[in-house]
Each structure stands twice: as structure tokens, then as C-alpha cells.
Amino acid sequence: MTSTSTAPTLILGARPYGEEPTDILLAEGRILAMGEQARGHAQDLEKVHELDAAGLLALPGMVDLHTHLREPGREDAETVETGSRAAAKGGFTAVHAMANSSPVADTAGVVEQVHRLGRDSGWTEVYPVGAVTVGLAGEKLAELGAMAESSAQVRMFSDDGMCVHNPVLMRRALEYVKTVDGFIAQHAQEPLLTEGAQMNEGDVSAVLGLPGWPAVAEESIIARDVLLAQHVGSRLHICHVSTAGSVEIIRWAKQRGIDVTAEVTPHHLLLTDELVRGYDPVYKVNPPLRTAADVEALRHGLADGTIDVIGTDHAPHPTQAKECEWSAAAMGMTGLETALPVVIKTMIATGLMDWRRFAEVTSEAPARIYRHSQQGRPLQPGEPANLILVDAESTQTVDPGGHASKGRNSPFRGMQLPGSVRATFLHGHPVVLDGALNSPLKQSQAQRKVTS
Amino acid sequence: MRHLLSTADLSRTEALSILDTAEEMAAVSTREVKKLPTLRGRTVVNLFFEDSTRTRISFEAAAKRLSADVMNFSAKGSSVSKGESLKDTVQTLEAIGADAIVMRHWASGAAAQLAASDWTDCAVINAGDGTHEHPTQALLDALTLRRGWTAARGEDPRGADLAGMRVLIVGDILHSRVARSNIWLLRTLGAEVGLVAPATLLPVGVQKWPVSVFYSLDEALASGPAGGPDAVMMLRVQAERMGGAYFPTAAEYTRRWGLTDDRLAQLENHRTAAGAQPMILHPGPMNRGVEISAAAADSPMNQVLDQVSHGVSVRMAVLHLLLSSSERNTA
Numbered sequence: 001m002t003s004t005s006t007a008p009t010l011i012l013g014a015r016p017y018g019e020e021p022t023d024i025l026l027a028e029g030r031i032l033a034m035g036e037q038a039r040g041h042a043q044d045l046e047k048v049h050e051l052d053a054a055g056l057l058a059l060p061g062m063v064d065l066h067t068h069l070r071e072p073g074r075e076d077a078e079t080v081e082t083g084s085r086a087a088a089k090g091g092f093t094a095v096h097a098m099a100n101s102s103p104v105a106d107t108a109g110v111v112e113q114v115h116r117l118g119r120d121s122g123w124t125e126v127y128p129v130g131a132v133t134v135g136l137a138g139e140k141l142a143e144l145g146a147m148a149e150s151s152a153q154v155r156m157f158s159d160d161g162m163c164v165h166n167p168v169l170m171r172r173a174l175e176y177v178k179t180v181d182g183f184i185a186q187h188a189q190e191p192l193l194t195e196g197a198q199m200n201e202g203d204v205s206a207v208l209g210l211p212g213w214p215a216v217a218e219e220s221i222i223a224r225d226v227l228l229a230q231h232v233g234s235r236l237h238i239c240h241v242s243t244a245g246s247v248e249i250i251r252w253a254k255q256r257g258i259d260v261t262a263e264v265t266p267h268h269l270l271l272t273d274e275l276v277r278g279y280d281p282v283y284k285v286n287p288p289l290r291t292a293a294d295v296e297a298l299r300h301g302l303a304d305g306t307i308d309v310i311g312t313d314h315a316p317h318p319t320q321a322k323e324c325e326w327s328a329a330a331m332g333m334t335g336l337e338t339a340l341p342v343v344i345k346t347m348i349a350t351g352l353m354d355w356r357r358f359a360e361v362t363s364e365a366p367a368r369i370y371r372h373s374q375q376g377r378p379l380q381p382g383e384p385a386n387l388i389l390v391d392a393e394s395t396q397t398v399d400p401g402g403h404a405s406k407g408r409n410s411p412f413r414g415m416q417l418p419g420s421v422r423a424t425f426l427h428g429h430p431v432v433l434d435g436a437l438n439s440p441l442k443q444s445q446a447q448r449k450v451t452s
Numbered sequence: 453m454r455h456l457l458s459t460a461d462l463s464r465t466e467a468l469s470i471l472d473t474a475e476e477m478a479a480v481s482t483r484e485v486k487k488l489p490t491l492r493g494r495t496v497v498n499l500f501f502e503d504s505t506r507t508r509i510s511f512e513a514a515a516k517r518l519s520a521d522v523m524n525f526s527a528k529g530s531s532v533s534k535g536e537s538l539k540d541t542v543q544t545l546e547a548i549g550a551d552a553i554v555m556r557h558w559a560s561g562a563a564a565q566l567a568a569s570d571w572t573d574c575a576v577i578n579a580g581d582g583t584h585e586h587p588t589q590a591l592l593d594a595l596t597l598r599r600g601w602t603a604a605r606g607e608d609p610r611g612a613d614l615a616g617m618r619v620l621i622v623g624d625i626l627h628s629r630v631a632r633s634n635i636w637l638l639r640t641l642g643a644e645v646g647l648v649a650p651a652t653l654l655p656v657g658v659q660k661w662p663v664s665v666f667y668s669l670d671e672a673l674a675s676g677p678a679g680g681p682d683a684v685m686m687l688r689v690q691a692e693r694m695g696g697a698y699f700p701t702a703a704e705y706t707r708r709w710g711l712t713d714d715r716l717a718q719l720e721n722h723r724t725a726a727g728a729q730p731m732i733l734h735p736g737p738m739n740r741g742v743e744i745s746a747a748a749a750d751s752p753m754n755q756v757l758d759q760v761s762h763g764v765s766v767r768m769a770v771l772h773l774l775l776s777s778s779e780r781n782t783a
Contacts, residue, residue: 198560206657207460209560209584209632214656278568279561324537325559327582 006429006441007047010038014053014389016379018355024058026385029427033381051433053389056422057355060363061093061386063375065156065185066239066263066311067336069095069126071117072110073102078316078406080117080126083336086314086405088123088431090336091421093386094367094375095124095314099131100161106131106142108150115152122440123431125375130154132173132184136162141173148180155370158185160239161286163221165191170225174234183235183369185263186225188246189287193217198327200273200288208276210326213288215243222246226253226260237369238262240313242287244297251306261369263311264298266342267333267411271295275411281322281329282411285315302361303352309366312339316407334407338398340390341417348392349418374427385428392419404437455567455576456770459587459637464613467594467640472610473769474595474762480517481765491520494775497550499541500579501527501557506736507579507588510760511554514767520775523550538562539571546572552775553577560584575774583627588770589735590633592763594641596733596755597683599762604728615642616725618676622648622669622709623687623743624698626655630735631687635663646681648672648709652698669709673718680722683731686711689743702742709743716748729753736760 008027015021016034023038024031025048033041042048064087070078080097087095097114099105105114111128118126130147134140136159147154157177164170164186173184194217199205201212222238226249229236241247241262250262267285272292275283283289301307315332322329343362347353353361367376377383395418400410424432429441453466462470480488496515498508508524515522525545538557545553552575555563560582567576580586594614601617602609619638625631625647638645645663647654658665666672673680689705699705706712711719711732719730732744732754740746748754 201656203657203660206655206661207632209582209627209629211583212656279564280568320537323539325557325565326561327559 007049008045009049009051010042011051011053014056014058016058018057026428029385031381031383031385056389056391059388060359061388062091062362063366064092064095064312065366066313067095067097068315069097076318081121082406084121084123085437086336088424089404091340091388091424092124093426096127096129098160099129104131104135106134108146111147111152111154112150128152130157132157132159132164155182157182160187163187163189171228175232178234183237185237185239187239188218188221190217190221199276200290204273215245218243219245222249226258230258236260240265242268242290244294247297247301247306261308263309264302264307265313266339268298269346270342279326281326282409284329284331285333286331299352310362312336316405317409322409334405334410337403338412341419344419345417385425387425388421389423391422394420396420456587457563457567457578458585459590459633464640470591470769471595474765475610477768478765486517489519490772491518491775494551495521495549496552497545498524499553499555504556510763511767513764542571550574554579556580580629584629585633586629587633588767589630590637592759592766594637595762595766596759600731604726613641617643617682619643619683620646620648620672620681621685624653625649626653628687646672650699678725681730682724685733686743711744711748713745713747731755
């Protein structure tokens, strides 16, 4: 069943943030009414689609600051279309496409292309991230101003995959983005300390004989960059924080009032380097899976606000890139379609956070960091209708073969995980219904919402 | 036992079974007709992604003495250098009808991946994977050590373990597959292991290994209840580690961690609890004048040539046990 135009939807009996059940009326891309008024308003509208949401939670649509959509250049791994479908199924109403495409998103032309492909797809909002340096080479600033002024209006800049390791260049980048009200998202990895690195350096790497990626290579860059951000008074975001020491440094920086935000991936909240013992490259990722003590510190850092957001670092790869020797395999894991269950398992089921905090870390905080006006908004009348319905009680066995992403490299394959996304509304349009893709938001509607 | 991937997987019983079988095989190798019909009609492939003439000819000799057909597949000059995947290479060998794959690979874990995959039903023997393990080297070292350890006591090596023996492993532990395999196997057989290396060549996490660690070779050579070791295993210093940040110069390495003439003299004068001189082992090829002096290399205490002949016996034992214990699934 595919709907081609967006009728108003009356959601019956959903529990916003897991609280008291209520009705929610979506029309014209907005939440028109909630509670007892919803049904009354619905009677004034035509062709209202009623959706029984008894037992389901309503949450703001999730916002991913860290997605690899691979287009242009690696359309065999993912396209904006397939990655957007995966995002919608996973409950994301906005994703931020990292710049390490081919060509690199370091010019206005490339970011405009990605932005346009995202709008054409219509499954989720796609915001291209601009490269900090030309070709991610870490040598020369890319034209950040041109990307900011392009139709893509880029505000987030990152060399993700590579670290902006030159301290002078990082300082200049932090200063320069102030002029476009942007921010730098740093992939913290000291390159000389991680030459040839294959996995976390520690007890497991010692036995496996794989070159280690030491925690200090991440922590030393974060320590340097929070001090640089303080010195120049700029906004810094740390991608995929993976170690207990990084959490401590960021906590210290926030206590000093430094304008730093931090992200953790679902996989770093659940998996450890013990999984590498079988040498299955599906567990190869950068930064690498760390120890149980790191996982514990990351969970607590996310619960207490030291870490601000969940970022998936969704990194699809074609089969052959993982069906090879560990040292030859590509780094990265898919994540868009498993993020919500993994965060439920690691943070909600453990009692470390409630659904209000879940909405903050998956939606409100990432939207605030990017300064979105139409994403990460509260579930209230008058707000944009970017929201999801979640069945938190169900469990599912992860089957990457059923994912909308082209990537089959899910480290959660075969795991039983709690919770599933039943519906995703993008500006009031049900892009996902009954847990399956429904239909994309038509471009004319999307444009109207963007300009309204 | 279906594969031989790591000595960490070997129980004491399995390890002794391999060593005792190797003793039987050694007897074969001293006969005029050095051949057994055990593996007639079976095919063993030596799949080498890294050059190692010594290990390859040792496996080749072992397979041939058991009457197996042997194919040597070198990554150089093959389709591998044209970018063929490990999966395709192995499936090709499977289709040709291999029963066992002896694999040397530059990537740590490659043998374990092969054994875990559904690419082949072959028995997999790890002939060295990256900086991970080299189990048949450790087994031939254990065979050598057990011979010496029991001979000094006038005992039969068969059935014996290495309980109470003190073995020092000296050199680049961090990058050594030989060291890793030896540590786990020696511990399983009851020996005490001391590692001797500059801190740069010990892995982070070595503190949790069941070994003692020495930064000073002189201190290690004087340690223990008998005031010295029962055996010293010298590891080869790879050329690419020299002059890098691991240690300042080859000369400094030799002064501090080399088996020099002075240290050889000290070992010559030492007597183990059983009254014997300590054994010197080296996996070869030796860097004379770097980790081992010419005198130490040529010393009668040095077991390096026995190690080579024991290598054939141990590899015969492994092939025999893996291929004759379980019939190949032809379904």
C-alpha cells in the first residue's frame, strides 16, 4: 500500500516519551493538536488516516550527525537513496552525510549534489557535511565559506575518517568556521600513533598479534582540541568517542565551560574487543572496539550528559571488503537500522536513562548542535511533525539481509535486540508504516516545508 | 583435532600426542627408506603468501615421507598477485581436491579465518600467520627441549612433559609469532617461561601473560633457583626493526640483548639441576653478530640443526594426526 499524497494522520493512544497515552493529529507537516483536542480537530479535516498506536511510544524523529552515504563514488556500497531508506526505517528524520565520498565533499558542487540527491529521495532529510581540508588531506583548508553559502547551507565540517592532526590547521579551521556560524567535528586519531593499527591496543591485541590502536591516540587529540577550542572560542564536536579516558577529558573540558560536544556510536556502547578473537572483519571499525571498562564509561558518560549525542557512524561496505584477511578488510559497520534497539538495550533496559533523555541524545541534542529549526523539536502542537512510533516491548533478531542499506556488514547479526521502529513521519508524511517503508515525501512537499 | 591453528588451543594431552607421534616419525626418518604409506592418495597443498623456503620444504618433506601428493602454491607469480581473494584461491584448491592446506600468510588470523569459513572442508595447518602464531615451530622447539630435558635425566622422552624446566625467550616478542606459540605451548607442558626484551619489543598487556619479564638479559641469565636457565631461545631481529624507534642501533641491541661470547661463556659454565649445560635454540635464519655471536651459533649447545630435523618429524606427526584421524567428508 503506497500513498502518494500526504493525508492528515490521527495517531491514537501513543505514549509521548513513554508517558501517558494520548492522541496526536498530524496535518500540513505539523503536529496540529494533541490530547482530547486531536480528535475534535480531526473531524474538521478530510480523509484523515487513523493509526492505532496503543502500546507504542512517540518520540521525536532521530537525527544522525554521522552517516556515510558513499555517494558520489562508491555507489556499490550505498547510495543516497538506499542510505535514506535505511535511515527512515531506523527512525531517523535527518542524517548528516560525511564528506569522505569520491570526489570528496570539499566544494560547493559536491555538497549541492548530495543535498539534491537527498531531497529527490525524500525518505529522510540529508545534510551534507563539508570537508575541513581539501581532499581530506589535512594540508589546506577547503572552501568552507563556499559550502556554507551553497544551496546545501553546510554548517558542519569534518574530515571524518581522517584526523585534522596538524595543530595549526585545526586552530585555523576552528577560527574560520566562526565566520559561517559552523562547527568542526573532529575524528580524533593521532596518525603516527596509529600507523598500521588494526584493533584496540591491549590484552587482546597482544595475544592476536595485531598492531594496536592505543587509547592515547584518541585522548591526546581530544585534549589538544578542547584547549584549542577554548583558546579561539569556537565550537568543537568530537566524533565517535571510544575510550574511558576521552570521557574524562571531555567532562573536564565541559566543567571549564569549553564549548565542546561529543558523540558515541551504538556499537561502542555494546561491543568490545573480545569479539576480535575470531578475526571476523565485521568487527573491524575505526575507532576500534574497546574494552568492557570503556563501554561502561561511555554508557555513564552518555547518561550524565558528558556525551551529548548518539551518532551511528553508519559505514556500509560491499561484501568483498569484509570477506578477506582482517588486515586487508575495510573499517566500518552499518548502524542506521540497529541504532534504536542498541540504545534501548544498553541505556534504557539497563535503567541508565529514561525516554526523555533518549529523545535528547538521539534527536534534540544533535539538532541543537547543527542549529536545525525543524528537527529535534518537542512533541507539542505547532511543532514540525518529525516523529517516530516505537514498539519498545518487541524483540527482533538482527538480519542484515533484510536491511534497506546495501551494506550487510552489521556486527549485530543474529543478536536479539529489544524495540523496533513501527512508523516514521517526515514532515507529517509516513515514510515508514507498520515497520516497513511506505512512500517518500514528494519533493514539492519537502520544498514547501523547507521554505515555510 | 580438525585443524592446527594455535598452540593456545592445544590441551596437554593433544600436545603430548603430537610430540609422541613425532618421536615415532623421527625413527622413520633415520631408516634407509624414509617413507610411510599413511597418506597415500591424499593431497597436501602448501599455500604460501609469504616467502619461507625453510618452512615450506620442511612441510614438503613431511608430506612426502607420508606418501601424500604435495602441491606448492606460492602467492608470487600466481593469481594472488593479480588481486585474487583468499576465498577464491582456497575454493580453487578445494576444487582441485586438496585434503589439507598448509598456509603461511602475512596477515594475523588468516588461518583461523580459513578454518572458520565455509570456503573449504580441508584440514588447515597454520604455518605462520602474521605476528600471531607459528604452532609447528613451537612444537618442534618443544620436541627439541624435551629430548634434552629427558636425556639429561636418562629418561625416555615419550610421554614426558616439561614440568619444572626454565626457558628464556629473548628478543622481539612483540612481532614474533614464534614467541607467542612457544609461550602458550611451554606453559601447557609445565615449563616456566621468562621473556627478555627491551620494553619497546614487548606487547602492551604482557603483564597478564603467565610469564616473568626481564628487561636485562644478564639479570635473566642469572635468575632462578639454579642460578641460570635450562634453555635460551634467541629470536631473530628483523632488519626493519633496526635503526627504528624500537632500539637505537643494532650495536646497542647486541650489547644488551645479544648472545655474545661473554654470555655464551657464562652459559657454558652453568649447570642445570640435572647437571647438563643449558640448550640454545634459534628458529633460524640466524643473524650472526646481531642477536647471536658466531661462537654461540656454532656452539655444540646450539640445537639449531636438530630443530630443523625435528621440524620434519613434528610436521609429519601433525599431518598424520589431522588427516588419518578423520576421514574427509566427501558428501
